[in-house]
Amino acid sequence: MLNPKLHVREIQKKHKNEFAGWFKECIRTANNAKQSIHAELGMIAEDSTGSIGAQTKMSQNYDNWERLVEAVLQREQYWQMAHDHSRSPSISSTSSDFRSSFNLSSSTDNVPADIWRAEGSSLYELNYQQGTAYFKDVQLNKNKIFFKNFIPNLVFLGGNIRAFEVGDILRSPSEVLGTGTFGTTYKVTLDDGTTIALKKLKETSTEQRKFEQQMKVFRSLKHKNVAAPKAYYFSRNMKLVIHDYQIQGSVSELLHGNIAKKLPKWETRLRIAIGAARGIAYIHTKLDGKLVHGNIKASNTFLNSQQYGCVSEFGLGEVAVAVEPFLMHNAGYLAPECTVNGKLSQASDVYSFGVLLLELITGMSPIEGIGVNKVPMVTWVIHTVKDKGYLFVLNKLAPSSSLNANVEKEDMLLVAMSCLAENPKYRPDMTNVLQRVENIPNWKKYI
Numbered sequence: 275m276l277n278p279k280l281h282v283r284e285i286q287k288k289h290k291n292e293f294a295g296w297f298k299e300c301i302r303t304a305n306n307a308k309q310s311i312h313a314e315l316g317m318i319a320e321d322s323t324g325s326i327g328a329q330t331k332m333s334q335n336y337d338n339w340e341r342l343v344e345a346v347l348q349r350e351q352y353w354q355m356a357h358d359h360s361r362s363p364s365i366s367s368t369s370s371d372f373r374s375s376f377n378l379s380s381s382t383d384n385v386p387a388d389i390w391r392a393e394g395s396s397l398y399e400l401n402y403q404q405g406t407a408y409f410k411d412v413q414l415n416k417n418k419i420f421f422k423n424f425i426p427n428l429v430f431l432g433g434n435i436r437a438f439e440v441g442d443i444l445r446s447p448s449e450v451l452g453t454g455t456f457g458t459t460y461k462v463t464l465d466d467g468t469t470i471a472l473k474k475l476k477e478t479s480t481e482q483r484k485f486e487q488q489m490k491v492f493r494s495l496k497h498k499n500v501a502a503p504k505a506y507y508f509s510r511n512m513k514l515v516i517h518d519y520q521i522q523g524s525v526s527e528l529l530h531g532n533i534a535k536k537l538p539k540w541e542t543r544l545r546i547a548i549g550a551a552r553g554i555a556y557i558h559t560k561l562d563g564k565l566v567h568g569n570i571k572a573s574n575t576f577l578n579s580q581q582y583g584c585v586s587e588f589g590l591g592e593v594a595v596a597v598e599p600f601l602m603h604n605a606g607y608l609a610p611e612c613t614v615n616g617k618l619s620q621a622s623d624v625y626s627f628g629v630l631l632l633e634l635i636t637g638m639s640p641i642e643g644i645g646v647n648k649v650p651m652v653t654w655v656i657h658t659v660k661d662k663g664y665l666f667v668l669n670k671l672a673p674s675s676s677l678n679a680n681v682e683k684e685d686m687l688l689v690a691m692s693c694l695a696e697n698p699k700y701r702p703d704m705t706n707v708l709q710r711v712e713n714i715p716n717w718k719k720y721i
């Protein structure tokens with residue numbers, strides 16, 4: 275593999291428009307080719323077990339697709355980028371990070387801004403506004419620069435994930451983790467052992483531009499309590515969203531997946547609450563304070579590497595198949611007004627967070643029935659706190675032998691109850707909720 279440190283600035287200066295035009299054309303042609311072959315092949319067909327991996331036919335399809343894209347590109351002579359340059363590009367072996375800026379007009383959508391070698395990989399990154407696409411090879415031949423094996427498929431959104439291709443996913447073993455509101459999630463183990471969570475969205479007619487805009491929003495989210503997607507794939511027939519696989523499982527599994535019904539330590543639950551509150555409060559500050567998570571629940575909350583909660587699976591309502599909030603798989607978490615006006619909001623996020631707090635305090639699922647009438651836990655708590663007070667509820671659902679934990683659970687129940695106000699106007703905003711949740715623990719007692 276050649277060292278791709280190319281002295282292209284001179285070329286780029288002289289031929290900026292030519293490069294930009296080339297890339298635009300290249301992406302357009304490749305996308306057209308990709309779409310027509312997808313239409314023919316129908317890409318990923320799930321087999322009866324729901325597995326999407328190790329399908330010879332599929333990898334053949336992918337090879338065909340790759341060959342077609344390459345053929346189209348070659349035919350159109352888009353490979354040849356630097357013809358007729360008066361100065362030949364040279365190869366340097368002194369670069370430590372391989373970066374070679376093309377700095378094409380990055381203000382235009384779909385026009386790449388940078389190309390460099392993907393760390394620890396044989397792929398070459400091409401960055402453009404919506405994310406990062408990959409080439410397999412870059413070659414120099416005399417005064418010509420060749421970009422080989424254009425891979426216009428997966429777009430990476432930053433973060434520490436190694437570059438791979440849709441073909442890698444198709445060839446890798448996968449298992450279904452579950453099917454939710456927006457699609458089916460698979461755990462895929464890549465050939466080097468890396469695991470990813472891949473969500474195949476239900477059929478949607480979302481325009482590519484809208485989809486990519488939402489991905490751009492995801493790309494702008496950088497917070498340790500927010501598990502944002504790492505890559506996506508968009509074609510007419512298939513939309514994939516890729517996250518890191520969360521090895522510790524979701525908070526739902528931690529609370530309810532244990533056969534022995536052993537709850538995580540109270541201290542862990544405190545950290546989950548604080549982390550999730552930080553993540554949601556951060557999301558609420560984005561897009562001029564207009565971004566809504568829209569799907570807060572225990573199965574979308576995970577533990578980050580510091581063992582604090584982090585929230586995932588947000589904003590998919592914007593790009594996935596249109597789902598009325600009350601048809602979402604979020605029974606028990608949905609704010610009452612959403613069942614009437616069908617609109618998710620930051621206030622409805624606050625309500626859902628209040629439900630998550632109750633779940634952490636009691637260890638019960640929000641819809642688990644209480645008493646002979648099997649009243650759902652959240653409804654029971656809301657009514658019983660009003661009738662009989664906080665201590666009665668805690669003694670019944672969350673008894674604890676430690677005085678400190680009792681005090682903290684009571685504080686958390688107070689915060690939860692304010693989030694669960696029936697009228698959204700009376701719910702605190704997430705910044706306020708965060709402050710209160712952060713003040714609950716008496717950390718000295720845990721040292």
Ligand SMILES: Nc1ncnc2c1ncn2[C@@H]1O[C@H](COP(=O)(O)OP(=O)(O)OP(=O)(O)O)[C@@H](O)[C@H]1O
Nearest residue numbers: 451452454455456459471517518519520524573603
């Ligand atoms: N990144 C991930 N790592 C590990 N498990 C995950 C990951 N993403 C989702 N899961 C798990 O996969 C299962 C299915 O998730 P999915 O998001 O498709 O549905 P859901 O959470 O039940 O509902 P919704 O679509 O409304 O979020 C859930 O148990 C979820 O906790």
